[in-house]
Amino acid sequence: MISIITPTYNRAYLLPRMIKSVLEQSFQDWELIIMDDGSTDATETVVKGFNDSRIKYYFTENSGAADKRNRGSEIAKGDYIILLDSDDEVKSNWLAAFAKEIKDGAQVVCCGMEKYNEKGELVKVKLPFKHSSLYKSIEGYFLSGTFLLKKNYFLTIGGYDTNLASGHHTDFLLRLIPYLQKEKVNISNIMDYLVKIHIHKGAKIRSNNKAVLDGTLEILKKHRVLFENNKEDYKNFLSVAGTHALILRERSLGKKLLLRAYFLTPFNLKSLGRMLLAFTPVINTKFWNK
Numbered sequence: 001m002i003s004i005i006t007p008t009y010n011r012a013y014l015l016p017r018m019i020k021s022v023l024e025q026s027f028q029d030w031e032l033i034i035m036d037d038g039s040t041d042a043t044e045t046v047v048k049g050f051n052d053s054r055i056k057y058y059f060t061e062n063s064g065a066a067d068k069r070n071r072g073s074e075i076a077k078g079d080y081i082i083l084l085d086s087d088d089e090v091k092s093n094w095l096a097a098f099a100k101e102i103k104d105g106a107q108v109v110c111c112g113m114e115k116y117n118e119k120g121e122l123v124k125v126k127l128p129f130k131h132s133s134l135y136k137s138i139e140g141y142f143l144s145g146t147f148l149l150k151k152n153y154f155l156t157i158g159g160y161d162t163n164l165a166s167g168h169h170t171d172f173l174l175r176l177i178p179y180l181q182k183e184k185v186n187i188s189n190i191m192d193y194l195v196k197i198h199i200h201k202g203a204k205i206r207s208n209n210k211a212v213l214d215g216t217l218e219i220l221k222k223h224r225v226l227f228e229n230n231k232e233d234y235k236n237f238l239s240v241a242g243t244h245a246l247i248l249r250e251r252s253l254g255k256k257l258l259l260r261a262y263f264l265t266p267f268n269l270k271s272l273g274r275m276l277l278a279f280t281p282v283i284n285t286k287f288w289n290k
Contacts, residue, residue, distance in 0.1 A: 001027050001030060001077060001078035001079070001080075001221035002029065002030045002031075002078050002080050002081070002082060002095055002099065002148065003026075003030070003033060003072075003073075003076035003077060003078035003081045003082070003097065003151070003220065004022060004030060004031065004032045004033065004081075004082050005033050005035065005069055005073055005076065005081055005083050005084070006018065006033065006034050006035065006071070006072075006083075006084050006085065006086050007035045007037055007065040007069055007070075007085075007086070007211060008036055008037065008039065008043060008069035008086035009036070009037040009038065009039055009065075009070075010039045010040060010041045010043065011041075011086045011087060012039070012041045012042040012043045012045070012046045013041075014086055014087045014124050014198075014200070015034075015043065015046050015047065015086050016046060017086065017089050017198075018085075018086055018087070018088060018089050019032070019047070019050050019055065020089075021089035021090045021091075021092075021094075021196075022052060022090065022097040023050070023052065024091075024092050024184065025090075025094060025095045025096070026092055026093055026094045026095075026096045026212050027095035027096040027098075027099045029099075030054060030078070030095055031055075031056060031076070031077060031078060032054060032055045032056065033055045033056045033058070033072045033075055034047050034055065034056065034057050034058070034062070034077060034086075035054055035058050035068035035069070035071060035205065036057065036058060036059040036060065037060070037062050037063065037064065037067075037068050038059070038060065038061050038062030039059075039194060040064075043083070043149070044057065044059060045196065054099035058071075058073070059157035060071075063162070064162060065160065065168075066104075066159075066162045066168045067082065067160075067162045067163065069083055069145055069159065069160055070159035070160055070162065071157060073151060073154050073159060074155070076151055078151065079150060079151055079152075080098075080102060080149065080151060081148070081149065081150075081151045081154060081286075082095075082098070082145065082147070083144045084144055084146075084171070085115060085144040085145065085197075085202060087158065088144070088145055088195060088196060088197050088198060089143060089195075089196045089198070090194060090195055090196065091194050091195075091196070093194065094101065094145075094195065094266065096175035096195040096239070097111065097190050097194060098111070098148045098175045098190070098247065099115070100279055101148075101188045101190065102113075102148075104188075106186075107138075107149065107150050107153070107185050108143065108147065108148070108150070108180065108186075108187045108188065109147065109148045109149075109155070109187070109188045109189070109190065110128045110141045110147045110148075110187060110188070110189050110190065111127075111128070111141065111146050111147075111189070111193075111194040111195065112125065112127035112128060112141060112146065112190070112192060112193040112194065112195070112226070113125070113126055113141070113143060113146050113193060113195040113196070113197050114157055114193045114195070114196050114197070115196075115197045115198075115199065116196060116197070116199065117199050118162075118199055118200060118201070118217050118271065123199075124147075125193055126141065127141070127143070127189075127191050127192075127193070128140050128146075128190075128191065129140040130214045132230065132233055133232075133233070134174075134180065134226065134227070134230040135173060135174070135177055135235035136177050136178075137260040138177055138187060139187065139189060140187045141189075142169055142172075142176075143169065143175050143195075143197075143276075144169075145197075146193075146194075146270075147196050148208070148277050149176075153179065153180070153183075153185070157172075157175045157176055157179050159172075159174070161222075163218070164214050164215050164218050164219065165211040165212075165214035165218065166208070166211040166213040166214070166215025166216070167212075167215040167216060167218070167219045168215075170219060171219050171222065171223075172276055174219075174223055174226065175258045181217035191261060202211075202228060209244045209247050209248050210244075210248060212240065212244045212245040213241055213245055213248060213250075216240050216244070217243040219237065219242050220234075220238070220241070221238055231264045231265060233264065234261075234264055235264040235265045235268065236258050236260045236261075238257050238258070238261035238264070239257075239258065239261045240258075241257050241259055242254045242255075242257030242258035242260075242261060243258075245257060246258075260267050
């Protein structure tokens with residue numbers, strides 16, 4: 001059995017699309033665990049309207065998506081788990097493709113995704129790819145819906161860090177990779193677009209500038225040695241944090257972070273451009289407000 005873990009919060013209007021796509025799977029040995037993070041809308045009514053015993057609904061107090069993913073994984077009965085966001089959907093051969101890889105001996109499997117805008121237009125596609133040296137140059141894709149792994153791997157490394165404000169997938173991957181390498185576990189990749197990610201106006205962590213800033217700084221602190229040995233990624237993460245600090249008008253912090261990013265790769269034009277913007281008050285204000 002494959003266990004699908006879906007955290008959700010006030011997305012009653014989006015859930016039916018995701019649930020229907022799971023029900024339409026050609027591979028049928030699954031359970032869908034929906035972890036309601038304290039919703040105040042009609043989420044429970046919507047979920048229970050689907051009369052299928054494989055759909056499990058749990059309501060708990062609000063504690064964030066990371067905590068709900070962890071709890072859902074502890075409840076899961078399957079030997080393999082997949083995380084799937086409540087605002088996305090999957091193609092009918094999604095689970096069948098993963099199941100085939102499992103049958104062939106795979107323990108961690110990744111696939112590609114398609115991204116659609118609010119008009120339903122395809123705007124981006126991405127397949128498993130080779131990561132940077134920060135991630136040991138592994139090949140894969142680790143977004144919700146695009147990866148499956150053995151449940152005990154997830155539990156052994158401690159699941160998601162609930163103390164992070166954002167960047168949960170990044171931190172998870174930085175902990176998962178050393179574990180897989182230690183256990184000599186290879187990643188199998190399906191070069192097909194099986195997950196459909198939908199852009200919408202609903203609340204998302206990546207739209208919360210404060211959460212992105214705090215989460216990025218926490219990850220940099222938590223994995224400090226790793227970042228210090230990978231300057232390009234260190235520069236990129238510092239730039240993300242600095243940019244969001246400036247958007248929040250924390251100009252002193254933003255300047256400090258972007259200056260550090262620049263000196264890591266002084267000949268990088270983007271780093272130079274960000275730094276100059278940060279230290280030019282008039283342009284700075286207009287640019288970051290925009």
